[in-house]
Amino acid sequence: MTLFVLYVLALLDGLLCGARVAMGRSAVIAKHRYYVRAQLRGAIGAQIISTISLAALILAELWSTHREALHADLEAAAGRMLSVFVPYAALVVGNILLRLIPSTDVRSATSVMMLGPLTALRPAVMIIGVFYGIWSTALWETRLLGLFVLALMLGLEFVLNARAARAQAREIDGLT
Amino acid sequence: MLAAWNPAQPEITDLIIQHDPKTLERLPVRKQDVMAVFAGFKNQKALRALNALPDHAGIFDNRVIDRMLISTHWEMQRLAEEFYHGHRVWDLLSRVVATIRAGGYQGKLRVIDVGCGIGYTARWLAAHIPLEAHGIEVVGMDLNSTLIREASRLAAAEHLNCHFLQGDAFSRETSGGVYLSTGVIHHFRSEALREFLRRHEQPETFAFLHYDFQPSFLAPFGSWFFHYLRMRTAIAKHDGVLSAVRAHSADTLVDAARSAVPGFASGIYGAKIWKTPAPRVFHTLLGIRRPLLDEFRRQLGIRLARLGVLR
Numbered sequence: 001m002t003l004f005v006l007y008v009l010a011l012l013d014g015l016l017c018g019a020r021v022a023m024g025r026s027a028v029i030a031k032h033r034y035y036v037r038a039q040l041r042g043a044i045g046a047q048i049i050s051t052i053s054l055a056a057l058i059l060a061e062l063w064s065t066h067r068e069a070l071h072a073d074l075e076a077a078a079g080r081m082l083s084v085f086v087p088y089a090a091l092v093v094g095n096i097l098l099r100l101i102p103s104t105d106v107r108s109a110t111s112v113m114m115l116g117p118l119t120a121l122r123p124a125v126m127i128i129g130v131f132y133g134i135w136s137t138a139l140w141e142t143r144l145l146g147l148f149v150l151a152l153m154l155g156l157e158f159v160l161n162a163r164a165a166r167a168q169a170r171e172i173d174g175l176t
Numbered sequence: 177m178l179a180a181w182n183p184a185q186p187e188i189t190d191l192i193i194q195h196d197p198k199t200l201e202r203l204p205v206r207k208q209d210v211m212a213v214f215a216g217f218k219n220q221k222a223l224r225a226l227n228a229l230p231d232h233a234g235i236f237d238n239r240v241i242d243r244m245l246i247s248t249h250w251e252m253q254r255l256a257e258e259f260y261h262g263h264r265v266w267d268l269l270s271r272v273v274a275t276i277r278a279g280g281y282q283g284k285l286r287v288i289d290v291g292c293g294i295g296y297t298a299r300w301l302a303a304h305i306p307l308e309a310h311g312i313e314v315v316g317m318d319l320n321s322t323l324i325r326e327a328s329r330l331a332a333a334e335h336l337n338c339h340f341l342q343g344d345a346f347s348r349e350t351s352g353g354v355y356l357s358t359g360v361i362h363h364f365r366s367e368a369l370r371e372f373l374r375r376h377e378q379p380e381t382f383a384f385l386h387y388d389f390q391p392s393f394l395a396p397f398g399s400w401f402f403h404y405l406r407m408r409t410a411i412a413k414h415d416g417v418l419s420a421v422r423a424h425s426a427d428t429l430v431d432a433a434r435s436a437v438p439g440f441a442s443g444i445y446g447a448k449i450w451k452t453p454a455p456r457v458f459h460t461l462l463g464i465r466r467p468l469l470d471e472f473r474r475q476l477g478i479r480l481a482r483l484g485v486l487r
Contacts (some may be wrong), residue, residue, distance in 0.1 A: 024254035024408065027294055027330050029303040104260035104267075105449055105456075111258045112398075112457070116405045167406075168247065175326065176242045 004080040009085050010046045010153065013122075015154060016092070017157045021164040038164075045160055049152040056148060060141050073142045077124020081133035081146075088125045092118050126153055180221040180414060183422045187415040188222055189248070190363065192229070192241055195319050200342055202238060202321065207231045209449040225410040242322045248412040249294045249323060252359075253404060255416075259457065261358065261387070262300030267296055268313065268385055268445060268460065269301075271479070272354060273310060275464070276382045285312050286380075287346075288352030290345040291360035292316030295327030295338070301337035314338040315352070319346040346375040355384040361461065362423045369424070373436035376463065383464040385442070387406050389423035390447060390459040396421045398457075426484070429461040434487075441469045443486035451481065462486065 022038030057074065064070045095114040099107045127150065134146035191210045194203040197365050207226065214222035225404035229244070230237045256262070273285060289298045295316035301307065302314055316338065327340040340349060355376055364372045376384050389395060399420035407413045424432075426444045440463035447459045464472050464486070473480055 001386040027250045027253050027296070028334055029296075029299050029330075029336070030334060046410070104263050108259050108457070109449075112402060116402060119314065120405050131271075168250075170241050172246050175246060175329070176239050 001107070002075055002082060005082055006078055006085070007050050009082075009089050010050050011043055012067055012089060013095075013153065014042040014044075014046020014156060015039045016042065017160055018045070021157065021161040025164055042156075045156050045175075049149075049156055053145075053149045053152060056145060064141060067140075070139055070141055073137050073139045074145065075116045077133040077137050077142050077146060079133075080136075081129045084125065084129035084132055088118070088121075088129075122157075123154060125145055126150060179217055180418065181217045181421045182217050182219070183418075185217045185219060185222075185418070187363075187422075188214075188411050189245070189415055192226075192236055193245065193320060193322075195321075200319060200321070204235045206234055207236055208234055210236075220378050221410075221414055222288075225414055228410065244409060244411060245320070245322055245325055246294070248325070248407075248409050248415075251407050251409065251412050252416075253294065253296045254426065255402075256296050256358070261458075262297060262304060264446070264458070265297055265356065265358075265385070265387070266301060266305055267479075268462070269354065269356065270305075270310075271472065271475040272383045272385065273312065275468050275475045276353065277311075278471045278475070279382075279465075279468050281382070282311070285310075285353040285382075287312055287314050287352075287354045287356065288345050288350065289314065289316040290355055290357040291363075292318050292327060292340065292357075293320075293323050294330060295323075295340050297356065297358055298338045298340070299327070299331055299334070299336050302331065302338035303334065307337055315350065316340040317343060319343070324331060329382075338436075346378070351378045351380050353380055353382050355381065356386065358387045358458075359389065359419060361386045361429065362419060369428075369432045370436040373433050373463075377437050377439055381465075382468065384462070385445075386429075386461040387458050388429075388461070389420045389482065390457060391420070391423040391425055392455050395423070395455075400433050426459060433461060433463055438482060439466065440464060441466050441486045444484040446482045447484060448482075 018039045019035055020042045022035060026034050028034070061067050061070055083108045092115070095110045095118070101107070130146045130150040134143045137143055191213060194205050194207055195201065196203055207229070211223060211226055214226065230240050269287065278283060289295065291296055298314045298316040307314060315329055317340070318327070321342050324340045324342040331340065333340055343350065345352070345355065361369065361372070389399070396417060400417045403413045403416040407416055412450065426447060430442055430444060433440065442461065442463045445460040445462045446456055448454060449456055469486065473483070476483060
């Protein structure tokens with residue numbers, strides 16, 4: 001269950017990363033399809049990362065000489081990570097839901113005062129969450145896996161951003 | 177950082193693109209000349225951003241400048257989207273239009289977006305409002321040919337009922353019933369601000385709505401943080417923050433409007449969030465023909481609370 005919740009959060013993070021890197025890179029007015037595609041790319045990226053992470057986890061367990069202990073250790077680490085990631089995700093989702101209120105002031109305020117700073121905090125939250133998760137683990141495999149997943153998650157926005165920047169540069173090159 | 181916040185200096189984009197005021201032809205700009213301006217202000221941030229721009233024999237490469245300008249304006253549109261700027265403009269403009277109609281004018285009403293850039297406001301209005309039904313024609317005007325081309329391309333791509341022209345928004349051929357702008361008026365300083373406002377005094381013009389940053393002690397910090405998070409190009413970050421620093425106070429705007437265009441009742445609209453002391457990021461310099469004043473107040477309804485002293 002813990003791993004499943006982490007997987008859902010990773011998908012949500014990928015979705016939002018996809019939207020974030022697409023923002024400011026299209027000047028049409030009707031952007032619904034543009035953002036859906038961008039979010040889909042982010043979610044696919046997160047799915048790839050999740051699959052790689054799961055494969056690494058399964059391999060680690062298969063090759064481990066103390067499989068049950070590793071499994072328990074991983075579960076415990078993932079549980080601690082959730083105690084950081086879930087409140088953060090709740091804040092983000094809560095602010096997105098606030099935008100359903102049909103007030104330009106409320107919507108602008110959530111964007112400027114909450115979603116902006118929360119976006120800036122994302123890398124720090126990722127690092128704090130993973131380190132908090134692996135800090136008190138007994139096994140080096142758990143630490144290594146945690147750091148591996150952290151690198152993948154931090155790399156996701158970087159890769160999506162580089163891809164979006166290339167697409168934007170190509171489009172603007174065609175205009176000038 | 178503080179050197180980049182000196183309001184006495186111009187924005188980078190004010191200098192790296194120059195047009196002949198008569199022919200509107202693009203003029204070559206010497207990199208060294210622009211660098212010298214910011215060196216005078218010891219603005220290392222601007223100098224670094226300028227240094228990164230390529231040149232040929234000391235003259236800025238226009239193609240690179242244009243690319244940078246387009247990407248910057250795409251980013252700026254994102255800010256306008258986040259602030260729901262289109263909704264805000266229509267919220268006020270619709271009441272101005274209703275006032276003009278109630279005042280007896282039933283002809284085609286031309287709304288001119290002055291310094292429209294890539295025309296976000298005009299395109300938003302065309303995309304969301306049945307302009308034909310309201311008898312409104314929306315025209316975006318800018319001196320910059322690159323931005324006008326891009327605005328026209330974007331409007332055509334979405335089949336939007338608005339058009340864009342390069343040139344002087346206040347000329348006889350293009351004069352408007354309502355003038356509006358976003359983030360433009362702080363570019364006019366002292367006497368130039370009064371001269372800009374004086375040009376609204378045309379027989380066809382009923383009103384003007386100029387949206388710009390609202391200065392406050394916290395505005396530069398907020399703007400810095402927001403631009404740091406949201407903007408990607410160094411010049412956009414630099415100019416965005418400087419815009420907030422250079423923004424005119426409500427008193428400066430209102431004093432300039434009242435002295436430059438006495439035929440309009442002028443004031444500030446939307447300075448505070450609801451009835452709190454918290455300032456909105458943007459406020460609006462509003463001017464409306466004096467005979468329309470009472471009707472305008474009636475049209476505002478509950479929004480009258482957002483209106484400052486209009487006289």
